[in-house]
Amino acid sequence: MAVTHIFFAVFALVLVYKSDVCSSTHVSSSPTDAAVLIVVDQSGKGHYRTIREAINAVPSKNSELIYISIKPGIYREKLVVPADKPFITLSGTDASNTIITWNDGGRIFDSATLSVMASDFVAIALTIQNTFGMRGKGIALRVSADKAAFYGCRILSYQDTLLDDYGRHYYYNCYIEGATDFICGNAASFFESCQLHSLAKAFGILTAQHRNSPSENTGFIFLGCNITGSPGGTDLGRPWGPYSRVIFGNTFMSNTVSPEGWRDWDDPRAQRTVYYGEYNCYGPGANRAKRVGWSRELSHDQSAQFLNRDIIGARSWLRPLPTHFKKRRPQHVFDVKDYFWKN
Structure with a gap:
């Protein structure tokens, strides 16, 4: 089931990109079509156990596509994608089983479960949740950066769920x-x-x-x-x-x-x-x-x-899913099908 859902998420992303970008003379600002692959798995079988660790591993002033593949699980984390780390993708396998959740409320700009401050960000097949409930402002997702795209995500809270702050989304x-x-x-x-x-x-x-x-x-x-x-x-x-x-x-x-x-x-x-x-x-x-x-x-x-x-x-910034992934050590490039269908 997870493979089926990630396939459709990827397929939808490719269709959207082709319909809006490929017919244009403009090109995406993405630096390359190959991405550094980082796997997050709470069982310890990936590169990191938490999403925060994976984001922290991305270097400041990043100029590469970074694809953070998040294995199913409930991730109780309050996350920020810093402004100096563009070109990050966070991808689950299915929003129903890849859940980022936190419980915070009060100040609208401080309570978000996930705050996106970096440009050229993509999220795929994730649940982003704030469980603060009816007590007041409790933002699940804050997007305060230009050029951010979300595919097949569930964004859940009660008041001010999505702070769609500024930029093009x-x-x-x-x-x-x-x-x-x-x-x-x-x-x-x-x-x-x-x-x-x-x-x-x-x-x-x-x-x-x-x-x-x-x-x-x-x-x-x-x-x-x-x-x-x-x-x-x-x-x-x-x-x-x-x-x-x-x-x-x-x-x-x-x-x-x-x-x-x-x-x-x-x-x-x-x-x-x-x-x-x-x-x-x-x-x-x-x-x-x-x-x-x-x-x-x-x-x-x-x-x-x-x-x-x-x-x-x-037309100028929506980008397709990377066609190839590469690992930092060793430097190995492989086709997207090898990862999604064998892992």
């Missing part, structure tokens, strides 16, 4: 769970084929986007996603910043979405400056008959500028 086939402002920040992010699950029973907010001026090219774009949860209690978003921008396109909205759809965070002035749009959404929660009048039902032409990965410049 891509989420594909991810499951994101929370209740209050559970996707927040001022990044330029594209969420494709993701499930957004609200835990709220009466008052929930999916997004709190933090765009502060019309000149900022930031916002959250959701394409082909699926919104689920308890009936009637969750809004699509509210403005953390006065020019907050969120668009949902071709998204299924269950009856968890409130009829009004959006909130102004008790500041009517925001109604004149936010950009909240919906295009071709469907399901019982997509009925716009009672939507707030300051949200937008977008036409095909209006939505076209948002509903593609070009809005995050993905």
